[in-house]
Amino acid sequence: MQYIQTVLPSLLAGALVTLKVFCLTIIGALPIGILVGLGLKSEFKLVRWILNGYVWLMRGTPLLLQLIFVFYGLPLINITFDRLDAALFAFILNYAAYFAEIFRGGFQAIPMGQYEAAKVLRLNPWQTQRKVILPQVIKNVIPPIGNEVINLIKDSSLVYVIGIGDLLRAGNIDAARDVTLVPYILVGIIYLILTAVTTLGLRRLEKYYNYYR
């Protein structure tokens, strides 16, 4: 018990970094995902082609590789990021691609009739998206987006490899120093708490959107 109290502060500090990566990734990746998702069904072939290529690349290669590429690879051609920026750059681009694929499906699920009704009411495309289409898309994509969000909590531990002091690294340092596996167990528990709380939040969001069908 005493031991837990001595390592907890460093673990919580690590958890804070994990949360920071998590939140900033979501904040960055969601809007990009929506835009790319819209672009994936653009009428311009070149736009679709480029965006499909981007999604294919991001989903077809490991996030770990992307992370290492940005932090260790790009400096070789004189593009340097500090650690956190590199992590966010890789995570946001990667998750935006997954989100985009989900949003593409979400947009496709909206019947043409919704667009046509908006058109004969003379709503412009922006008003149509904002008031009619997007709210319905968001309701539809909450469950699949939620899955990715939960994955992100766990994926965020990958920042370990570029030396960011996240929760996992904090635990690893404590365990190595004190030669005990207690920190690893605590790290596991903290991840469980984070995913549980997020799952709960997502449930409430889903429930909130049940006000219509």
Added chain:
Amino acid sequence: MIELKNIKKSFNGRMILNDINLTINDGDILAIVGPSGAGKTTLLRALAGLGDIDSGEILLDGQQFDPRNSDLKNNVIGVVFQDYNLFPNLTVWENVTLAPKMVLKMTKQELETRIKPILTHLQLAGKDDLYPFELSGGMKQRVAIARALAMQPRVLAYDEPTSALDPSMRTEVANLLLELKKDGVTQIVVTHDIELANSIADKVFTVNALS
């Protein structure tokens, strides 16, 4: 008065509408009938600006206009879709006021004084806060009518207004349309139901299937 002149339309080289000429007088009910696949919906969509035509003119009071152009001066035709296409995420009130608010820039005051009476008239008073999924088919249709009327179109067009409803609702629909006619609303009704067409329309136009 709305006139269609020499309207032609084909899909993939197959002629659907060949030289349609048609006049709709103000305050009239025009029924468009014809066999399935004849092109009734195609004609209605062209008029509503949802599909283009290959050639021909559409005139409002003798002036040509382009239903596809989103400029407000082309705000001529209101549409009640076959399955209404209400916005499921919005309440009755929001469905009906969205476009008047965002497009016609009506103030809250104007919405109250101009839209409320439409809802009351269509027996939708007190239903403001319901969502489409909570409404019966007939109510959904009346919300769709209110939503179209709220944009103050010159003509209200329906595609198969009875097809999504229980057959017992047929007379109710007929009465509703006649009621609106009394208020001076010009209406175009696409329907399979020749009997309905004959009972309410001032003029019945038949679209023939082309081979």
